[in-house]
Amino acid sequence: MKLQEIAERLGGTVEGDGSLEITGVNGMELAEQGQITFLADKKFKDQLKTCNASAVIVPKKMETDKAQVVHPAPALAFAKLLAEYHPEPRPQPGVDESACIADGVQLGKDVTISPFVALGKDVVIGDNTVLHPGVVVHEGCRIGNNSTLFANVTVYRNSVIGNHVVLHAGVVIGADGFGYTPDEKGRHVKINQVGRVVIEDHVEVGANTCIDRAAFGETVVGEGTKIDNLVQIAHNCDIGPHSIIVSQAGIAGTCKLGHHVVLAGQVGLADHVTIGDQVIVAAQAGVNKDLSEPGFYGGSPAISAMTWKRYTTLLPKLPELSRKIQELEKRLNAIEKE
Amino acid sequence: MKLQEIAERLGGTVEGDGSLEITGVNGMELAEQGQITFLADKKFKDQLKTCNASAVIVPKKMETDKAQVVHPAPALAFAKLLAEYHPEPRPQPGVDESACIADGVQLGKDVTISPFVALGKDVVIGDNTVLHPGVVVHEGCRIGNNSTLFANVTVYRNSVIGNHVVLHAGVVIGADGFGYTPDEKGRHVKINQVGRVVIEDHVEVGANTCIDRAAFGETVVGEGTKIDNLVQIAHNCDIGPHSIIVSQAGIAGTCKLGHHVVLAGQVGLADHVTIGDQVIVAAQAGVNKDLSEPGFYGGSPAISAMTWKRYTTLLPKLPELSRKIQELEKRLNAIEKE
Amino acid sequence: MKLQEIAERLGGTVEGDGSLEITGVNGMELAEQGQITFLADKKFKDQLKTCNASAVIVPKKMETDKAQVVHPAPALAFAKLLAEYHPEPRPQPGVDESACIADGVQLGKDVTISPFVALGKDVVIGDNTVLHPGVVVHEGCRIGNNSTLFANVTVYRNSVIGNHVVLHAGVVIGADGFGYTPDEKGRHVKINQVGRVVIEDHVEVGANTCIDRAAFGETVVGEGTKIDNLVQIAHNCDIGPHSIIVSQAGIAGTCKLGHHVVLAGQVGLADHVTIGDQVIVAAQAGVNKDLSEPGFYGGSPAISAMTWKRYTTLLPKLPELSRKIQELEKRLNAIEKE
Known part of the structure; x- marks a missing residue:
């Protein structure tokens, strides 16, 4: 499928070359040239730099040299596209x-x-x-x-x-x-x-x-x-x-x-x-x-x-708290003696 | 089976109409008219009021409009009766x-x-x-x-x-x-x-x-x-x-x-x-x-x-205990300064 | 196999009667006369006294009436011997x-x-x-x-x-x-x-x-x-x-x-x-x-x-620590009142 066609099927819009032929769908780390991947959140956009995909589904248009499909729910769009490229195989009836x-x-x-x-x-x-x-x-x-x-x-x-x-x-x-x-x-x-x-x-x-x-x-x-x-x-x-x-x-x-x-x-x-x-x-x-x-x-x-x-964070400090209680007790004892 | 017959088989005694025809065995919530259920403990007896069973196996005679089979071990009696009404199906040899x-x-x-x-x-x-x-x-x-x-x-x-x-x-x-x-x-x-x-x-x-x-x-x-x-x-x-x-x-x-x-x-x-x-x-x-x-x-x-x-109950209070220790320390410091 | 042959196969040395016929391999508790067992660590050597095995694989020569195969890795040697006496059965091809x-x-x-x-x-x-x-x-x-x-x-x-x-x-x-x-x-x-x-x-x-x-x-x-x-x-x-x-x-x-x-x-x-x-x-x-x-x-x-x-050991003491904090607080209150 061409990128333009993919965008239309998913209900997204193309940024970049819509005539790009998309040969496969893949995760960001494994994607190869010609393939499309997705970015669930803009905060991961640094990962795009080392990604070899030719296109990416993104929530909003962003700065990248890859062609983009802008879609409000990139993971969902990706899941649907994946099911088209890799339908679950079905044995013969x-x-x-x-x-x-x-x-x-x-x-x-x-x-x-x-x-x-x-x-x-x-x-x-x-x-x-x-x-x-x-x-x-x-x-x-x-x-x-x-x-x-x-x-x-x-x-x-x-x-x-x-x-x-x-x-x-x-x-x-x-x-x-x-x-x-x-x-x-x-x-x-x-x-x-x-x-x-x-x-x-x-x-x-x-x-x-x-x-x-x-x-x-x-x-x-x-x-x-x-x-x-x-x-x-x-x-x-x-x-x-x-x-x-x-x-x-x-x-x-x-x-x-x-x-x-x-x-x-x-x-x-x-x-x-x-x-x-x-x-x-x-x-x-x-x-x-x-x-x-x-x-x-x-x-x-x-x-x-x-x-x-909150209490979980304090568990490793229990020995320290226990020591402190002992110390406070000693100091109190000393004061009371006076 | 009639209720009287059930009571005899289980070794219990009938309170109420022994000639009642019991059409099935069921849990208290699901029991329908004609069926028998059981009450494991008197403390659950309020549940009987909304139960549609016609009869109930009880540990001791109690106030209810249902017919009763009094049996010292209602759950056990019920289990035995259940096995008669619903024997485990067995495939043909x-x-x-x-x-x-x-x-x-x-x-x-x-x-x-x-x-x-x-x-x-x-x-x-x-x-x-x-x-x-x-x-x-x-x-x-x-x-x-x-x-x-x-x-x-x-x-x-x-x-x-x-x-x-x-x-x-x-x-x-x-x-x-x-x-x-x-x-x-x-x-x-x-x-x-x-x-x-x-x-x-x-x-x-x-x-x-x-x-x-x-x-x-x-x-x-x-x-x-x-x-x-x-x-x-x-x-x-x-x-x-x-x-x-x-x-x-x-x-x-x-x-x-x-x-x-x-x-x-x-x-x-x-x-x-x-x-x-x-x-x-x-x-x-x-x-x-x-x-x-x-x-x-x-x-x-x-x-x-x-x-x-006991200690489990205190775990959520750990942050409070920790704060208290800090506070006690401050107050002690102040006293010691004096 | 004779004990001498076992020792040679395992790369260990015999202490005692190398001509002993070893009829089987077994754990220390279950071993019978004629069988060989192993001692992973010298600290368990007391267990040898009640063990009926005729021979034992040991890390170092020790005081015992049993024949010994001395081997630097008794458990490993034992595992290899076990696989010879009890090979995993294999169905016909x-x-x-x-x-x-x-x-x-x-x-x-x-x-x-x-x-x-x-x-x-x-x-x-x-x-x-x-x-x-x-x-x-x-x-x-x-x-x-x-x-x-x-x-x-x-x-x-x-x-x-x-x-x-x-x-x-x-x-x-x-x-x-x-x-x-x-x-x-x-x-x-x-x-x-x-x-x-x-x-x-x-x-x-x-x-x-x-x-x-x-x-x-x-x-x-x-x-x-x-x-x-x-x-x-x-x-x-x-x-x-x-x-x-x-x-x-x-x-x-x-x-x-x-x-x-x-x-x-x-x-x-x-x-x-x-x-x-x-x-x-x-x-x-x-x-x-x-x-x-x-x-x-x-x-x-x-x-x-x-x-x-360390903190796990203190968990059961949490109620005591909590009480102590309350007590310290009271004592501090009393001192501060003065």
């Missing part, structure tokens, strides 16, 4: 003869059912959906249109998975919630988990993440929420839409998250915690109480990030 | 023709060997055991009766798995322990891990959890212990019976846990740590020393939970 | 007829392609490499010689895996990095991840670990690095050679690690962090800034381990 398909399964148009896929009774798979090798979908599950289940994903019975959902390799949807009650001899007796998991549209779930089904009712992941690798979501959680849950975060049972929540890496939520809309929780924080106001929280137990950062 | 079964494999009565299951040489599978699609059991493993291995579980060679064991999808049993020793050039040389894993009866292991085999000897998970998703149990651990290990906890090599231990979510144990019977460790704690006395521990490094909670 | 092999796949000499393995277009597998059942390797991947992929491993497209690499069961190599950018309505728009993963020679990756492919360019794991179970390595990380990453550690995007780095269990690294050569980070630490000097770090946020340990 078709049902591999090795796949094991139980009675009552309904397959949509142009599905891809790869080798060694097992579909249980009455499973429904929507149009254009791709199941990579080794995917196992147990009976009664419904999967929407245009979704992709990567290799070796397991979906337990009666799970509902929406449209445009991506489940990465090794994901486990709908395994039993962790529910037991002790008997008179202290043995843990299983509380059968009879609910299900519902994954709404446009959700993406990272590799080897686990989302347990509800004891009763539903564990829900709301529309457009993105979940990273190795995350744990326990039974009966209700994860709101458009949230971000980073790798190795763990959410205990019956937690409720609002929309546009961000849980950073390795965050832990105790059970029955409610997190309000637009709450951001810093990495490794441990949340044991509701966080209802939008804002940034951190620490374990999690509190306002400002307070958390 | 039989060996799928796609399964790959090596020489010397012994299959018990009424086993289910699903599509794409691979069994190595001399594997022994007990009666009524179910292997879901994609399960791989390497040579020399023995699996007991009435056990269930969900989809895409991998069991490395020579592992021993008891009766009534449940391994959820993606579990890896018996992978190599993490053992290396540096050579003269600082390269990590593998210490071959020649031991095995032993999982005793009635153990349940959550999705994508990993239990490594021993360097020598055995990694053991004791009878009735329940392990959640994404847990790491390293080589040579000896996990006692009837313990609870919550999601994302990590147990380093050669740890020893007693019976009825509880490790909450994201807990970490350093290697060679011994945890006594009935020790409870709070979420995200880091245990680097033996905890021998029964009780509740928390923090990183983990100490008595009471002490941990 | 051959391609199982159930395997699904796409066009353009190149298989080296003596490969083992197990049942239910799926190889995408143009995959290259080197000599002597073993793919266990359920392994899925997507199109364009190259895997070197003498490598082993255990059951149910998934390798996404275009990944490059070296020689003598071991990927344990459930590992996911090359899943999409976690990259999104918000649109005008606050929906997360995917940034297609068009890079790849490169795993160099002699790397071992533990069960269910995830290594994401780069947004652009490469995520790299350097030669000889050993990674434990359930580790997260995000897109564009560059992990140096001969490093150790212990279970459940999580490394966010675009981190750079030097050589001989050690990250202990459950460590978290924020994105864009650089860790210098020979840095050791203690378990559960959270690293949010570069650590450039070799040394030992801990805490969250991570600092010098010495400082971290």
Whole structure:
């Protein structure tokens, strides 16, 4: 594509040579001549000097020898352009003869059912959906249109998975919630988990993440929420839409998250915690109480990030503070003696 | 079942209309008319008012318009009733023709060997055991009766798995322990891990959890212990019976846990740590020393939970304490000048 | 083997009866008569008294009734001997007829392609490499010689895996990095991840670990690095050679690690962090800034381990310090009144 064409598609304007042929899309450090890159913020503009790209998407026109596409949201424009230059490859539609398909399964148009896929009774798979090798979908599950289940994903019975959902390799949807009650001899007796998991549209779930089904009712992941690798979501959680849950975060049972929540890496939520809309929780924080106001929280137990950062800075000074207290005490003793 | 019949089966007594037909079992929030629910503790009895269930299992007779089954352990009674109304579904016995079964494999009565299951040489599978699609059991493993291995579980060679064991999808049993020793050039040389894993009866292991085999000897998970998703149990651990290990906890090599231990979510144990019977460790704690006395521990490094909670409450006040020390110093300076 | 022969192979010297027939290799606690064990350090020599081994590899000749092999690096010598007595079992070479092999796949000499393995277009597998059942390797991947992929491993497209690499069961190599950018309505728009993963020679990756492919360019794991179970390595990380990453550690995007780095269990690294050569980070630490000097770090946020340990010791004394400050204040008030 020529730069002018790119600008028109993205809804931006060209500064410089619009007839430039753009051969590829790349990150700033790796971009080569002929390629286009982007600058998310003017403060990084020094990096442009050592960048070999021929064109750059920028938020405002700036001083540079590169051709520019001016666009109010450069990262978003770049993401769209990238998807055109590098669309996610899609295997051919078709049902591999090795796949094991139980009675009552309904397959949509142009599905891809790869080798060694097992579909249980009455499973429904929507149009254009791709199941990579080794995917196992147990009976009664419904999967929407245009979704992709990567290799070796397991979906337990009666799970509902929406449209445009991506489940990465090794994901486990709908395994039993962790529910037991002790008997008179202290043995843990299983509380059968009879609910299900519902994954709404446009959700993406990272590799080897686990989302347990509800004891009763539903564990829900709301529309457009993105979940990273190795995350744990326990039974009966209700994860709101458009949230971000980073790798190795763990959410205990019956937690409720609002929309546009961000849980950073390795965050832990105790059970029955409610997190309000637009709450951001810093990495490794441990949340044991509701966080209802939008804002940034951190620490374990999690509190306002400002307070958390303030005390954190002082922790290395604890030995000094302790010494000072001893010293003050001595001096006071001396004064009192007088 | 009629309420009277339910009470008799559970060993409880009816208060109210014993002829009531109970159509289902449900949690308090979701229960509908005709269904039975339970009240674990009298302190939650206000929740009964908004609950639509027709009957409730209670620890003691109480004021309510619902029919009651009085039982000393309502949660336990409920769990048993739930298992009758919603038994875990079981696939038909039989060996799928796609399964790959090596020489010397012994299959018990009424086993289910699903599509794409691979069994190595001399594997022994007990009666009524179910292997879901994609399960791989390497040579020399023995699996007991009435056990269930969900989809895409991998069991490395020579592992021993008891009766009534449940391994959820993606579990890896018996992978190599993490053992290396540096050579003269600082390269990590593998210490071959020649031991095995032993999982005793009635153990349940959550999705994508990993239990490594021993360097020598055995990694053991004791009878009735329940392990959640994404847990790491390293080589040579000896996990006692009837313990609870919550999601994302990590147990380093050669740890020893007693019976009825509880490790909450994201807990970490350093290697060679011994945890006594009935020790409870709070979420995200880091245990680097033996905890021998029964009780509740928390923090990183983990100490008595009471002490941990006390200092934790003071952390946000550190800036104030620091300021106070400065102020006291100034005032002392002033006095000393005089 | 006779003890004399063992000593010669290992490059050590015999003290005692070199004609002793050594029937096996074992850890000190489990060793039986006729077997050989090792003593890593003289300080553990008391343990020799209760050990039943007939011979022991020691760093220096010592007082014991056991026959000795004196070797400057007993653990290393032991590891080598162990590999001779207990070589890693290797399945027969051959391609199982159930395997699904796409066009353009190149298989080296003596490969083992197990049942239910799926190889995408143009995959290259080197000599002597073993793919266990359920392994899925997507199109364009190259895997070197003498490598082993255990059951149910998934390798996404275009990944490059070296020689003598071991990927344990459930590992996911090359899943999409976690990259999104918000649109005008606050929906997360995917940034297609068009890079790849490169795993160099002699790397071992533990069960269910995830290594994401780069947004652009490469995520790299350097030669000889050993990674434990359930580790997260995000897109564009560059992990140096001969490093150790212990279970459940999580490394966010675009981190750079030097050589001989050690990250202990459950460590978290924020994105864009650089860790210098020979840095050791203690378990559960959270690293949010570069650590450039070799040394030992801990805490969250991570600092010098010495400082971290010092303040950690004082944490339980915070309530006492707080009380003391109050007391000092009162005494000062009294003095000032005078």
